[in-house]
Amino acid sequence: MESLTKKNNSKQIFFITAMLTVAAMVISFGSTVFADNGDEVASFRTMNTAIVKGSENVPRISLKEFVKNIGKDTGVYKMFFADKNANEESDVVSDVVVEGNVVSEETSEVASHAPANDFDASNVKGWQKLIMLAIGFLIVYLGAAKGFEPLLLIPIGFGTILVNIPGAGMGDAPHGMLHIIYNAGVGNEFFPMLIFMGIGAMTDFGPLIANPKTALLGGAAQLGIFFTLFGVALMNLIPGMDYNMLQACAIAIIGGADGPTSIYVSGKLAPEMMAVIAVAAYSYMALVPMIQPPIMKLLTTKKERLIKMEQLREVSKTEKILFPLVLLVITLLFLPPAAPLIGMLAFGNFIKELGTVERLSKTVQNEMMNIVSILLSLGVGSQMTPEKIMRAESLGIIVLGLVAFIIASAGGILMAKLMNLFLKKKINPLIGSAGVSAVPMAARVSNKVGLEEDPSNFLLMHAMGPNVAGVIGTAIAAGVFISTYGH
Secondary structure: OHHHHHHHHHHHHHHHHHHHHHHHHHHHHHHHHOOOOOOOOOOOOOOOOOOOOOOOOOOOOOHHHHHHHHHHOOHHHHHHHHHHHHHHHHHHHHOOOOOOOOOOHHHHHHHHOOOOOOOOHHHOOHHHHHHHHHHHHHHHHHHHOOOOOHHHHHHHHHHHHHHOOOOOOOOOOOOOHHHHHHHHHHOOOHHHHHHHHHHHHHOOOHHHHHOHHHHHHHHHOOHHHHHHHHHHHHHOOOOOOOOOHHHHHHHHHHHHOOHHHHHHHHHHHOHHHHHHHHHHHHHHHHOHHHHHHHHHHHHOOHHHHOOOOOOOOOOOHHHHHHHHHHHHHHHHHHOHHHHHHHHHHHHHHHHHHHOOOHHHHHHHHHHHHHHHHHHHHHHHHOOOOHHHHOOHHHHHHHHHHHHHHHHHHHHHHHHHHHHHOOOOOOOOHHHHHHHOOOOOHHHHHHHHHHHHHOOOOOOHHHHHHHHHHHHHHHHHHHHHHHHHHOO
16 A cells, blocks of 8 residues: 555656646747747758857858868878968968068068978978878887887887877877977976886895996996997088087987986987987887897807806895985085986885885886876877988987997996906806896896806896996986086
């Protein structure tokens, strides 16, 4: 009985609600239809002539014009025809007749913003966009399918694709997403600082502390950086190549195989070349397993590759805590321009080794590092545009970067061979190639080549010494360049 009553009440409530809704619709419709305001009301009868209130200023277009406008907004049209329209518009501006010799304010403003060279953003052709899109997909392929630094190359590749989509405007100032990302942390070197903090939090300086001699191997690997300065001077002899000293310093850092440092230095000294320098640095980092083994085998004998090194001593917690502090103090005293990089590295390592702020350490190593890597890589990809990449100078950067990386790898190996002339306990020269900053990939490659010669010869921990020393050495080299030319 009770359930029947509830059912009847529900029906009554529904009926009343429905009646009120119908009454409201009738009143609303009647007030509109029968209103005598002199305006034509939109309906099926008057749909071709009536004007919807609030749309008085909206232009009327036909179906043909609608389809045409949609077609002009497609990527295909913008890719192949937009550059033609842009040239026509520029011709209109140039055809303005100025009486006498007096140039109008508008014309002078246009002239003041004219490109310094013929290959500017306003002159980018559709086929050039297509090439950049292909390069973007190639970078994504190398990261996703070949495993070349996927955490970095995949976002860089996607950034390259997104910024080169015609009409998307993702790299346009001031509201393009990629433009915002670039200005927020790449162009002002903020993201590289955070990356160095993460590297410090993920790095164990114990092998370097246990065997300080390996720091010399990391220092010798910086030979590639300084040798590249001479290579840039020789490259300037080639027609079409014209690098200044600031650009040469930014290019030379590629030899350290340290992406964040390369971005940091190029942002300070040569921001116009940041994109290609960053891509070159990260690419050679990814290609360490392919580039270094032939160099290592070429410069060492089988006997040298079979050298077994003694197990490293155990490093105390106190030593690990004090090391980043001492490193920071030395940097502050002797090379302040390197303090931003070294300081973040030291801070990240200090909170890792301290042990009392484990939450901070894990956040820096994981969540923060992942987020910043994505944003940094997208920001770098946003600079991969035709006017910046498709130049003779860009090809020269790729070549010089490869030469710098090869010499850096060879420098560490040759230093180990030189040290063996004076040491009683010999150093396996294979660990010298780990003196570049590609942590920990370079150390893993040294260990892999050693295991190929002797499956019982584990060199990983020994190679980590010059590897982390290379990180510090590259940061110091960056500080030297900035201190010399960054004023």
